[in-house]
Amino acid sequence: MQSKAGPKPKVDRGFDEQLIHVMSHRLRVQALTVLSDRTASPKEIAKQLGARLSVVSHHVKELLDAGLIELVDEQPRRGTVEHFYRSILRPLLGNEEWEKLSLEERKQFSAWIVQLVMGDIAKAMDAGTFDARMERHATRVPLYVDEKGWRELVQVHATALDAEFQVQAASAERMAKSGEDGFHVSASILCMEMPAPQQRPRD
Numbered sequence: 001m002q003s004k005a006g007p008k009p010k011v012d013r014g015f016d017e018q019l020i021h022v023m024s025h026r027l028r029v030q031a032l033t034v035l036s037d038r039t040a041s042p043k044e045i046a047k048q049l050g051a052r053l054s055v056v057s058h059h060v061k062e063l064l065d066a067g068l069i070e071l072v073d074e075q076p077r078r079g080t081v082e083h084f085y086r087s088i089l090r091p092l093l094g095n096e097e098w099e100k101l102s103l104e105e106r107k108q109f110s111a112w113i114v115q116l117v118m119g120d121i122a123k124a125m126d127a128g129t130f131d132a133r134m135e136r137h138a139t140r141v142p143l144y145v146d147e148k149g150w151r152e153l154v155q156v157h158a159t160a161l162d163a164e165f166q167v168q169a170a171s172a173e174r175m176a177k178s179g180e181d182g183f184h185v186s187a188s189i190l191c192m193e194m195p196a197p198q199q200r201p202r203d
Helices: 015-023 026-037 042-049 053-065 103-127 147-178
Strands: 069-077 080-087
Touching: 015 026, 015 053, 026 042, 026 053, 026 080, 026 103, 042 053, 042 080, 053 069, 053 080
Parallel strands: none
Antiparallel strands: 069 080
């Protein structure tokens, strides 16, 4: 699913093809994870990831060309200019695009999503907002299902995602009319097959 945010990509690829290309390299995924959390320069990203600046700069340019990040600041640094970027959208892939990915590409994309989710959780915990509201939702439900049950679970989560977007759209419309201030929320949806639990050895 393509977000409407952000400038038109500079490379001659479809959005989904660009995203697949971005997800095909671990360092690009890691750089995008950093920029999804904060504004940073290639130098800062390279230091955080322990990677060479020239390599990080190349991958940051790839993200910029793909329309996934934007330049937000330029600061002079000893005869040169340091460029600062931030993520401008968090893309979603539909089923058709997801099926085009190799296993390794799916792993890269999933790793990025999980890092974003864990980052959101850590940030909310540190700020004290995670449990500030009585109605906050956090559940983990181990289930044992057949193939039909799995497909039904996937549909349940897809329906929930659609409903979340509808809630956001309705909120935006109400706030535009009332002038009420909103607040940021992170809503995570995960559903995955788990390995069989290991049997405890008998005494």
